[in-house]
Amino acid sequence: MIPFSPPTLTEDDINAVVEVLRSGWITSGPVGRRFEEQLAQWAGTSGAVALSSATAALELALRAAGAGPGDEVVVPAYTYTASASVIDHVGARIVMVDSEPGSPFPSVERIAAAVTDRTRAVITVDLAGIPFDSRPLATLLAGRGRIDTGLGAALGRPVIISDSAHSLGASLEGTPAGSLADLTAFSFHAVKNLTTAEGGALTWRADLPTDREELARWVRTYSLHGQTKDALAKSRGASWEYDVIAPAYKCNLPDTLAALGLSQLGRYEQTLQRRRELLAHYAQGLADTGVQLLEHGGDGVASSGHLAIATLPVPGVTERNRVIQDLYAAGVSANVHYKPLPLLTAYRDLGFDIADFPHAYAFYTRELTLPLHLALSDADVDRVCAALAGSLRHISHNSAGSAASAA
Template sequence: MIPFSPPTLTEDDINAVVEVLRSGWITSGPVGRRFEERIAEVSGTTGAVALSSATAALELALRAAGTGPGDEVVVPAYTYTASASVIDHVGAKIVMVDSEPGSPFPSVERIAAAVTGRTRAVITVDLAGIPFDSRPLATLLAGRGRIDAGLGAALGRPVIISDSAHSLGARLDSYPTGSLADLTAFSFHAVKNLTTAEGGALTWRSDLPTDQEALERWVRTYSLHGQTKDALAKSRGASWEYDVIAPAYKCNLPDTLAALGLSQLDRYARTLERRRELLAQYAEGLAGTGVTLLDHGGDGVVSAAHLAIATLPVADVAERNRVIQDLYEAGVSANVHYKPLPLLTAYRDLGFDIADFPGAHAFYSTELTLPLHLALSDADVAQVCTALATALRRSATRGTVSAA
């Protein structure tokens, strides 16, 4: 079986974690700080705070923007739940926007049209590793939204937060992911290009008009129960005493996990290069099958190549799912990214109706995500392409292949 997305772990990764375990200091500490420095370097920013997940990073970004009850936050309907659930966590109203026809992404104009006088922030999503260009969005939002205080007041518009869970190491023109939006959340979950098993980070662009040292202190403090000193600082001599300035959260990243990420960063450029090679092989191998791969090139785009998203020439969800089953029986594990949020019970219960998001629903209905990971050989890619072509021929015999 060709698996969908296993992590790639080397002896260097294992040794890095063992070294931390043997050091006797396994919670957040010096290794985590080195990891943060490297993440800031990769993302073209002046600072980063390592956290337990990208979800934690997104929620802290919203709180740093001053988001709370009475506010609205705009988010795409075509994304994973973490992009939107954090809006509910802080007590704000979720405002979803549809995708453009034939695309999983909303346009900046569609996002801007959803902004009201109550909009505190906008969350964009770098789906599949493709960076979303928030620069024209920032221009469209100037002078709009709830900008009565905090970071929004300094910006003169709603705060733009990027869910960059898929896009560490991507670039748009000369701008690395992390330097495009105001605040950026990364994920290091087990299926991501770079993993710490579980983990994430929050960064901010280097010219963000705020006291960035104060912002970093705030994020660190709120990730440690609101405590003004971490465990390492408290362990030094008589400096144990601390304060708690808010009843906050516990979402820091320990050195044991940071060590894994730090080790993987040493080969990350090669990781991205190979993933891009695999995408190119899929494009070549699927030519003539009617399959359309999501474009990772674009004008000035250098993708992180996280997902191989394909649109199939099939009629509907049921036939797409039959293709997935055919692939499985042929020894290939595939997936779907994503069910639009209004199809999920949690968001239906909040009053969202998929009928209001036809673009997102149409893209989802024929979407298939192919295996993309470093354990794939060139022969594996060829096998996947052959299996998919065979599955689509079976669809044709069932009379369910789309005329498109």
């Protein structure tokens, strides 16, 4: 069986974690700080704070933006729940926008049209590792939204937060993901290009018009129950005294997990290169099948190559799901990224209707995500392509037979 997305763990990774375990310091500490320093370099930012998940990073980003009850936050309908659930967590109103026709992404114009005088922030999404260009959006939003206090007031517009869970190492015209939006959340979940088993990070633009050192301190404090002194600081002096400035959260990343990420960063350039090679191999192998792969390059785009997202030449969900079954029978695991949020019970219960998001739904009905990971060989890609082509021929033949019978 060709698995969908197993993590790649080396002996160096294992030894890095073991070294931390043997050090006697296993919670957040010096290894995590080194990890953050290297993350900031990859993201082209002035700083980063490692956290327990990208979801935690997104929520802290919203709180740093001042989002809360009475505010609105705009988010794409075509994304994973984490992009939107954090809006509900802070008590703000979720405002969803549809994709463009034939795409999982909304345009900046569509996002801007959803902004009102109650909009505190906008969350964009880097699906599949393709960075969303929020720079034109920043221009369109100038002087709009709720910008009465905090970071929005300094920016003169709603705060733009990027859900970059897929895109560490991606860039647009040489500008790294992490420097395109105001605040950026990365994920290091087990299926991501770089993993800490579970984890994430929050970064910010190097020229963000705020005290960036104070922002880093605020994020660290809020990730540790609002406590003003962490365990490492308390262990290095005679004073144990600390304060708690807010009833905050517990979402820091321990050194045991940071060590895994730090080790993987040491070979991350090679990781990105191989994933891009695999995507190119898929494009070649599927060239005559009618399958359209989501574009990962061109126009200054350097994707992180996180997901191989394909649009199938099939009528809809029934046939797409049959392809997934056929692939599994042929020894290939595939997936779908994603169900648009209004299809999910939680968001239907909030009043969202998929009928209001026809482009997101249309893209979903024919979307298929193919295996993409470092254990995948060129021969494996050929096998996936052959299995997919065979399934599509079978479905086309059956459809033609059904049409002839009906006639």
